[in-house]
Amino acid sequence: MTVDRRRAAAALAGLLFGLVCALLGPAAPASAHAALVASDPGNGTIVPDAPNKITLTFSESVQLISGKIQVLAPDSTRADQGEPQSSGSTVTIPLRSGGGRGTYLVSYRVVSADSHPVAGSITYSVGAASTPPSEQAGAESVDPVVRALIPVGKYLGYAGLVLLVGPVLVLALLWPHRLSRVGPARLVWTGLGLVLGSTVLAIWLQAPYTTGTGLFGASLTDLQDVLGSTFGAVMLVRLGVVIASAFLLRPLLRGSGGESKADLALLGVLGVGALATWPLTGHPTASPVAGVSVVVDAIHLASMSVWLGGLVMLAGFLLRNANERELGAILPIWSRWAATAVAALIVAGSVQALIEVASFKGLYDSTYGRLILVKIALAAVVIGVAAYSRKLVRNRSAETGPRTLRRVVLAELAVTAVVLGVTAALVQIPPPRTAAAAETATTTTTVTQTVADANVSLQVDVFPATVGNNSLHLYAYTLDNKPLPVVEWTATAALPAKGIEPIEVPLLRITDFHAVGDIALPAAGDWTFKFTVRTSDIDQSTLTMTVKIA
Structure with a gap:
């Protein structure tokens, strides 16, 4: 040579x-080059009433792919209605009215601003959680x-x-x-x-x-x-x-x-x-x-x-x-x-x-x-x-x-x-x-817990579960997951490990079984929340739960 x-x-x-x-x-x-940073309803949350739309927010602008976004009801039927709409980094999915109780599956596949596909799914529940639908049409791999x-x-x-x-x-x-x-x-x-x-x-x-x-x-x-x-x-x-x-x-x-x-x-x-x-x-x-x-x-x-x-x-x-x-x-x-x-x-x-x-x-x-x-x-x-x-x-x-x-x-x-x-x-x-x-999105989520006694089941959402201002949503249900009217709500939050005595949380009644409140949590740790739910002149329940605040 x-x-x-x-x-x-x-x-x-x-x-x-x-x-x-x-x-x-x-x-x-x-891997996708955009991340789902937020959704409404939030992933894994329980809402009292069926929403009329779902909003997905990504870390960068996205474009829709025809037929690659769907919402499945608890019985695996389609819950979405009409075409999704995209505006910058936000995708809005319209839903049918009168959705039933249980867990819904939202599956999506969109194209990020840098031309790469973004696929995934989230779930949310109406009233109470159930076994989610198994089909995930939006999560195909490449x-x-x-x-x-x-x-x-x-x-x-x-x-x-x-x-x-x-x-x-x-x-x-x-x-x-x-x-x-x-x-x-x-x-x-x-x-x-x-x-x-x-x-x-x-x-x-x-x-x-x-x-x-x-x-x-x-x-x-x-x-x-x-x-x-x-x-x-x-x-x-x-x-x-x-x-x-x-x-x-x-x-x-x-x-x-x-x-x-x-x-x-x-x-x-x-x-x-x-x-x-x-x-x-x-x-x-x-x-x-x-x-x-x-x-x-x-x-x-x-x-x-x-x-x-x-x-x-x-x-x-x-x-x-x-x-x-x-x-x-x-x-x-x-x-x-x-x-x-x-x-x-x-x-x-x-x-x-x-x-x-x-x-x-x-x-x-x-x-x-x-x-x-x-x-x-x-x-x-x-x-x-x-x-x-x-x-x-x-x-x-x-x-x-x-x-x-x-x-x-x-x-x-x-x-x-x-x-x-x-x-x-x-x-x-x-x-x-x-x-x-993506990491930021996974760490700023709502904490949802359910506590119950012999008379009431109380779902509590705490957002964002970090030091500073937080919002509380309280939902009262019967033991068979039906809305339970509440006459009076009270709530306190305490951090015994750091000597913080119970702080009263002012609550605003939204519906018969739904109340909201805001509280500033000054330190990280395992906070103890105590709720009193009075459902009649003689019936009331006191429920306690612990939430980790980062």
Whole structure:
């Protein structure tokens, strides 16, 4: 095997290894990138009367999937009525009137702002709890084949950008007139094809990804829903921009001199537009500072494409075919380009990490954070190799410089292929800020307890069960779960462990069997609540329960 073939084999091995990283990165089930942070009625709560609607609130804006939200009554019949409505991060589900007593199941599957499906279910009870319905239509998992193909498609899209953006820039500004453009043109057309193919693949995969079906299980209606979504609109814009760019590229790739400065300027504008479509369908759109994240991510992607694409042109063509005089003019300029692109990568990557990871703990305590650390380590290796290559540019030898530099460039490409694989995996993994939102949602829930004696069953809801202002809801029932009229309510709260004597809770009667009250709880601990329920002139019950206040 010749030296050139060995080098090509090494570069190919790096690319394949990066692709393997992309495939293995999301081996665990793909998690939703939005979290259900609240619902009304709350998950697991008991309400006295059947509500006329259910409200679900997520940590970021969501879009509905046709037929993927339903509410099942205790007898497993449908309790929802009409189409759910979505407004930003809130989904409202209208219900049929006159719902019976027992436990209801709400199942949902929606698409988060970063194009990932969010599925789950909650329960609530009317009057009293019962065995919940068993069907959970909204909680389908993602098909493993679809899950594996999504990062592959993203990897191919990134590779296409590398073969498209960098080579076009080199051809437009650095390419010697005497050299043939046939090889670079093939490279650019390959990149164009990869971008177009990955975009079509992304549109096709999004339908089964969002609906939870198999690779060929999505219907034409599902595909139409994807095209009508924000994701579909962005993908169609990308297709249009790339196709328009193909017509402007032809004179440049032929080297006929037919390209004008206006055409090149328009090509640059289209390139910026195409690059912007990647962050518009990913994590940046769901960021707390979405505008900043989209711009930073686009800069990160553009810098990567210019740098790696330029390296491909150097290794594949210029270092082999350009003469010493031409390299003397090209390499210093390219070295400055590379240094600028690397600096932009570092700054943009750091800003992205700060936004998505949100805390130092998130770097080592989450899969997303650990992949960020891997990417940083690989980037450090590449930057070290790039620094060595710039040293070679400054101190090159006519005999050994180009050969050595080409080997160094191939090494850069091999490592950065792995970086691309890690990047393709990252976009499928929820960032720590999403996990933090989900954790907050699980810790701020209503505490519901039921206490009873021989005459009355009392349901008590305490919200949010934390130090500070809390609301109490009291519901009185007979032992066979029928509303029990109450003549008079009284309640106190005490924390004996910290010497806090009983504090009276003022109660307001809402209905015959429902009362509410507010109390400020000054300390955490196991609070003792005491309730007196008088149901007639001679009948009353005193009930006690303990609630842990965090």
